[in-house]
Amino acid sequence: MENETDKRIAVLIDADNVSDKYISFIFDEISNYGTPTYKRIYGDWTTTHNTAWKKVLLNYSIAPIQQYSYTKGKNATDSALIIDAMDILYSGNVDGFCIVSSDSDFTRLAARLREAGMFVIGMGEQKTPAPFIAACEKFKYLEVLASSTENVQEPSSESAPEEKTGRRTSMATRFQVTRAIKAIVNDISDDDGWAFLGAVGNVLNKRYPDFDSRNYGYSKLSQFIGSLNQFDIDIRPSGNPHVKHTYIRLRAGRKK
Numbered sequence: 001m002e003n004e005t006d007k008r009i010a011v012l013i014d015a016d017n018v019s020d021k022y023i024s025f026i027f028d029e030i031s032n033y034g035t036p037t038y039k040r041i042y043g044d045w046t047t048t049h050n051t052a053w054k055k056v057l058l059n060y061s062i063a064p065i066q067q068y069s070y071t072k073g074k075n076a077t078d079s080a081l082i083i084d085a086m087d088i089l090y091s092g093n094v095d096g097f098c099i100v101s102s103d104s105d106f107t108r109l110a111a112r113l114r115e116a117g118m119f120v121i122g123m124g125e126q127k128t129p130a131p132f133i134a135a136c137e138k139f140k141y142l143e144v145l146a147s148s149t150e151n152v153q154e155p156s157s158e159s160a161p162e163e164k165t166g167r168r169t170s171m172a173t174r175f176q177v178t179r180a181i182k183a184i185v186n187d188i189s190d191d192d193g194w195a196f197l198g199a200v201g202n203v204l205n206k207r208y209p210d211f212d213s214r215n216y217g218y219s220k221l222s223q224f225i226g227s228l229n230q231f232d233i234d235i236r237p238s239g240n241p242h243v244k245h246t247y248i249r250l251r252a253g254r255k256k
Contacts, residue, residue: 007034007095007119010088013062014101015043016077018124018142020052023060025145026123030098033121038088040065042077078105085109089116096120099136102128110135122209126171139210141171148214171215172208178228180207185231185250193249194234197222200248222246 009030030036039062043050046068057064067080081099088094096119099106106122107129113120114137122128122136126143133139172180184203189195201221204211213224225231231248238245 008037008093009034009096009098009119009121010038010085010094011036011040011062011098012038012081012085012100013041014077014081014099014103014106015041015050015053017101017103020056022123022142022146023056025142026098026100027060029123029140029145030121033098033119034096036098037094039063040081040084042067042081042084044068044077078103082106082109085113089113089118094118098123100124101132104129104132107132107135133210136209138205140212141210141215144212144215148219171210174216174228177204177208177211177216178230180204181225181228182230182250185248189249194247195249197225197246197248 011026011030013026027036039060041053041057041062042065043053045054045064045066054064056062065080065084067077081101085097085099088097097110097113098121099110100123102124110120110122110132114135120136120138122132122139123142123145124132124139126141128139128141181200181204184200184207185193185195188199188203213219213221216224216227218224218227222233225248226233230251232251234247234249236245236247
């Protein structure tokens with residue numbers, strides 16, 4: 001099986017719906033999953049709206065795709081991105097796609113790419129509609145990616161980001177995630193109740209494509225699990241002295 005970090009990824013950016021201030025965080029995150037082989041950004045470059053983007057394109061070797069707005073109120077940029085995505089899919093040269101947009105118009109595209117067996121990661125702001133998030137295999141909030149580089153340590157409070165700021169977001173609450181983790185552990189655990197944390201994380205991401213421990217202020221899933229105070233954690237050696245496996249189980253006395 002191909003290593004997850006060896007994936008060839010086509011990065012397609014909707015300039016109309018994403019700010020250039022996130023560019024470094026976008027490519028830093030993509031590097032966790034693979035290598036960007038296609039890097040394209042779509043917009044009308046004859047207008048002043050995308051002026052800020054022009055300054056960063058050369059630094060990241062992103063190819064700007066010109067798309068005129070033929071009709072007022074119609075987003076021609078979306079159509080151009082979708083057509084290119086399908087052309088790239090049929091070329092057979094990539095293992096996955098990263099669609100950077102906060103626009104729900106790409107929901108069907110994400111679903112179609114996954115039907116074709118592609119790995120699909122979405123990136124957008126917290127205003128991104130839920131259907132697009134659910135259509136992706138993974139989804140990352142750009143605000144969280146940007147803030148995680150400044151807040152890599154565990155917070156003093158266990159509050160989720162929306163609890164600290166008072167803003168409502170589409171992210172699952174800590175209660176919802178905790179309930180999901182309990183159910184997953186119950187489903188995949190061994191006879192002693194232990195479940196491999198990596199497997200738990202994989203299933204959790206399928207249920208909540210936008211789940212990321214950094215959404216809640218923790219740099220690692222194990223740290224987030226520990227903050228819940230509802231699970232026992234067991235770190236076990238593996239055949240490799242440099243690698244250890246983490247297992248969790250519901251703490252005695254906790255309801256499943």
